[in-house]
Amino acid sequence: MASLHITRVKREFREVVSSEEAQKSQIKIEIIDESDLTKLKGTVIGPPDTPFEGGTYILDIRIPDTYPFNPPKVKFVTKIWHPNISSVTGAICLDILKDQWAAAMTLRTVLLSIQALLQAAEPDDPQDAVVAKQYKGDPELYRKTAKHWAQTYAGAPKTTDDAEISAKIDTLLQMGITETKAREALSTHSWNLEAAVDSLFT
Amino acid sequence: MGYEVERFVGVVDEELFCPICGLVLDSPLQIKDCEHCFCGSCIEEWLKHQRVCPVDRTPVPPSCEGSSLTSALGPAPRILRNLLSRLRIKCENEVFGCQTVTHLEGLQLHLNQCEYNPRRPVECDRGCGSVVPMDELTQHNCIKELREKITNQSLVIKTLSDQVSILQQELSDQRQEMTILKELVRSSASSSSNSLRHTLSLLPPLPPLSSASPSSVSSSQSNYPDEVEHAIQTSQWLSLLRPARIRHWGGIISTPDSILQSIIRQALSSSGCPQYLLVELMANAHERRWPPGLSVLETRQLNRSRYEQYVTKQVPGKQAVVIMASENEHMGDNMIVSPGMVIIFAHGVD
Ligand SMILES: [Zn+2]
Numbered sequence: 001m002a003s004l005h006i007t008r009v010k011r012e013f014r015e016v017v018s019s020e021e022a023q024k025s026q027i028k029i030e031i032i033d034e035s036d037l038t039k040l041k042g043t044v045i046g047p048p049d050t051p052f053e054g055g056t057y058i059l060d061i062r063i064p065d066t067y068p069f070n071p072p073k074v075k076f077v078t079k080i081w082h083p084n085i086s087s088v089t090g091a092i093c094l095d096i097l098k099d100q101w102a103a104a105m106t107l108r109t110v111l112l113s114i115q116a117l118l119q120a121a122e123p124d125d126p127q128d129a130v131v132a133k134q135y136k137g138d139p140e141l142y143r144k145t146a147k148h149w150a151q152t153y154a155g156a157p158k159t160t161d162d163a164e165i166s167a168k169i170d171t172l173l174q175m176g177i178t179e180t181k182a183r184e185a186l187s188t189h190s191w192n193l194e195a196a197v198d199s200l201f202t
Numbered sequence: 203m204g205y206e207v208e209r210f211v212g213v214v215d216e217e218l219f220c221p222i223c224g225l226v227l228d229s230p231l232q233i234k235d236c237e238h239c240f241c242g243s244c245i246e247e248w249l250k251h252q253r254v255c256p257v258d259r260t261p262v263p264p265s266c267e268g269s270s271l272t273s274a275l276g277p278a279p280r281i282l283r284n285l286l287s288r289l290r291i292k293c294e295n296e297v298f299g300c301q302t303v304t305h306l307e308g309l310q311l312h313l314n315q316c317e318y319n320p321r322r323p324v325e326c327d328r329g330c331g332s333v334v335p336m337d338e339l340t341q342h343n344c345i346k347e348l349r350e351k352i353t354n355q356s357l358v359i360k361t362l363s364d365q366v367s368i369l370q371q372e373l374s375d376q377r378q379e380m381t382i383l384k385e386l387v388r389s390s391a392s393s394s395s396n397s398l399r400h401t402l403s404l405l406p407p408l409p410p411l412s413s414a415s416p417s418s419v420s421s422s423q424s425n426y427p428d429e430v431e432h433a434i435q436t437s438q439w440l441s442l443l444r445p446a447r448i449r450h451w452g453g454i455i456s457t458p459d460s461i462l463q464s465i466i467r468q469a470l471s472s473s474g475c476p477q478y479l480l481v482e483l484m485a486n487a488h489e490r491r492w493p494p495g496l497s498v499l500e501t502r503q504l505n506r507s508r509y510e511q512y513v514t515k516q517v518p519g520k521q522a523v524v525i526m527a528s529e530n531e532h533m534g535d536n537m538i539v540s541p542g543m544v545i546i547f548a549h550g551v552d
Pocket residue numbers: 233236237238255256257258259260
């Protein structure tokens with residue numbers, strides 16, 4: 001008989017595929033390599049009425065040998081601007097992926113919890129301090145930035161005019177900065193061009 | 203870990219699945235506080251990671267002192283156990299041709315005697331005495347099997363004989379140590395007993411040579427075992443005695459009477475001979491207790507030429523000598539007794 005973690009992954013894969021949420025294309029799970037079920041690709045769709053609405057977020061899921069006694073290791077592959085997710089590494093700060101894990105939880109509950117996190121950030125338990133500060137200090141700017149990232153990286157539909165943002169990024173591009181770096185610097189410095197330039201050249 | 207659901211005939215109720223392994227419950231236990239059920243092995247493993255219910259995260263009280271990990275767990279409710287035991291499951295040897303379908307509660311019984319079980323232990327029918335799993339019987343080779351047994355036994359024998367030689371080495375080391383200690387006691391016989399004490403104090407603490415002997419009463423230095431304390435007292439006393447010069451070995455009184463013996467005993471006692479030694483020495487003052495080389499007239503005459511080699515100490519003021527075994531090891535067992543003997547003379551000692 002196969003080992004427990006593989007048995008569970010197979011069953012949970014079927015559970016996600018046949019779930020109501022999957023039917024509505026809210027979550028998805030894919031096997032990358034049939035011979036290695038410990039590496040999976042997850043997808044969650046940005047929930048409505050959030051800056052992430054309509055974005056497609058790819059997750060890297062790793063199943064430890066000790067699963068389900070220990071939680072799966074999950075991180076964002078798609079770049080995202082969110083207080084509980086690192087804008088640099090994609091690491092997620094979510095209690096059920098740490099000390100609040102329980103063996104009866106499944107990959108489906110994990111994906112739904114991550115989707116819920118996109119809906120309701122917890123800035124007091126941040127993974128990305130810069131984003132969390134902005135979230136609390138200037139919610140409007142946070143939404144604008146998060147939306148811009150969603151449109152750029154997660155393919156969220158373009159509903160706003162980003163002309164001003166694009167102009168600032170272009171300025172940095174002409175200075176020889178890569179686009180990713182430019183966007184990170186501007187986002188981090190509240191889209192203040194001078195502050196972003198300072199941070200990049202000092 | 204539970205049973206694969208595919209093995210059951212008919213529908214299995216959702217309540218009968220283990221939330222941890224996702225399979226049909228095997229030997230279920232429930233958390234007493236929240237009543238959630240899991241396979242016994244699954245929940246025990248989980249509680250090693252976190253002491254909360256895997257479903258609702260209800261805290262599971264830590265096991266009390268002395269009780270097992272599972273004290274917060276109890277048997278699953280009877281109704282659930284009944285439902286499980288009535289499930290009909292296919293034999294796990296279905297792939298080998300077993301058609302048996304049994305109630306879950308009878309599964310183990312069936313497996314023990316399932317003739318399709320490829321691992322069922324059977325005895326070799328060619329007489330080598332081996333018991334092998336059935337699926338290995340066709341490849342089973344009696345000679346190879348027995349050869350392996352012999353190899354294993356040779357290994358055991360080798361280990362044992364290695365141990366024997368280690369023990370022999372230890373024994374001979376200890377013998378050597380004993381000899382050194384004896385030598386030490388003897389060589390200190392004529393020197394100051396304080397120097398012997400000093401030498402002994404440099405040695406590592408000695409294990410008691412005999413646990414049966416009573417502890418030394420006279421000595422203030424009671425941290426030595428009795429034997430060592432006796433050796434010190436003996437050497438102290440011997441060093442006070444003067445070597446005897448025997449002019450006429452023919453004057454030996456081999457059967458002294460009790461009056462003569464008590465005179466010599468008195469003299470020995472006055473000379474400071476330790477009491478325990480005095481008793482022994484006086485008991486050995488008669489030819490019936492002498493070594494074979496001295497025990498009768500004939501053997502005495504045969505060994506006469508060797509008398510001069512004895513190391514003798516005079517009993518002060520008396521025609522008698524003490525011959526200590528510790529000072530006369532060169533004479534051999536035939537000529538001395540332990541711890542020593544007294545020989546009384548009619549005349550010729552000075
Ligand atoms: Zn519970």
